[in-house]
Amino acid sequence: MHILIIEDNADIIANLYGYLEPLGYTLDVARHGKAGVLCATTSFHDAIVLDLSLPGMDGVEVCRVLRQEYQLTTPILMLTARDTEQDKVTGFAVGADDYLVKPYSLPELDARLKALVRRARNEHVQAVLTFDELQLDSSLLRVSRAGQVLDLTPTGYKILTALMRAAPKLLTREELAREVWGDEPPDSDALRTHIHSLRRVLDKPFTYPMLLTLPGTGYRLMSSDEAKTVP
Template identity: 75%
Template sequence: MHVLIVEDNPDIIANLYAYLEPLGYSLDVARNGIAGITFATGSAHDAIILDLSLPGMDGVEVCRKLREEYRLATPILMLTARDTEYDKLTGFDVGADDYLVKPYSLPELDARLKALIRRSRNEHVNRVLTFGDLRLDAATNQITRAEKTLNLTPTGYKILISLMRVAPGLMTRDALEREVWGDNPPDSDALRTHIHTLRQALDKPFPHTMLLTLPGTGYRLIAPDEA
């Protein structure tokens, strides 16, 4: 599991590394809000640990920008010393998925991270995913758009289900490559080729485009009424 820590306190960073790395986490760290946005949008992460009090740009604004401007769907666990109901509701309102008040238990932090990642991957149940006029039955692997069956390659299916799980949120190129090929993505520009093939099936037969490329950033699905 690849996790980004956005935290400026070196002692907290050291404690998180000391506890999480032996559990198998791969960690990145950003020590201010602006760097946090750069890291979060520039590479793939399974979750983000975000401190509320950061230099330059606080965690609330970082979270707001990631959700509203970058449409990033990566789960966010917010850490803070502020324990009022208002502070918690503010964090949830801007897009945080969970909240821990300092001082916190490291085992609880680990458990919450894993729960967030499981939910983001829909690992609890196989279910039908819908977005706009697109429908994907994860149990039968049947995909339809406007009730017309789509015939996708196995890789195209992996790409589409990954995008539907976070739709309409953004999935970075790195994150999508990790979803499709794990930790060993091909050296060639395979993703672009597979995206092109997916578009032929998903968009070409229909009047409105759903698969949107954000150059230099990643991909997202848009509903037909947004096109």
């Protein structure tokens, strides 16, 4: 998972790196609030670890700006020494998803981050994803369109799963690559090749395309109602 840490305490940053990196996390760090906002809104992250006591712009304001001004949906876990009920209420009110009080257990932090990401991806509640004519049953690894079973490659299945979770919203190429290959994505030609193969199975046998490419940006799925409005 790719995590953004917005924290100004060097010792805490070192502890997080020392514990999380061996578990396979990729970490970015911003040491003050404005840098955190910039990093969060210009790069993809699976979750954000946000300290409340930051120089310049505190964590509450950072969270408010990300949620209200940028409409960022990335899960946010607040780390703070403030443990009053009102502090927690304020954090949740501006858009935090979870709250961990210092001193905290690193294994608990790891577990909470994983739970937040699972929740954001709907992995723990949706065995069957549905979008328009598409149905994906993750328990059977079965995908169908208009009742016709699609023969997808393993990578094609991962790509379509990510697109269906986001549908009808767009996934950037970077976001899609991370969903499929984690923190070691191949070059962009590999993604284009897999998209081409997926489109051949997903769209070619049917009357309208569902997989759309926005050149230079990313990919998304289109519904039948939207397809009727496309010349």
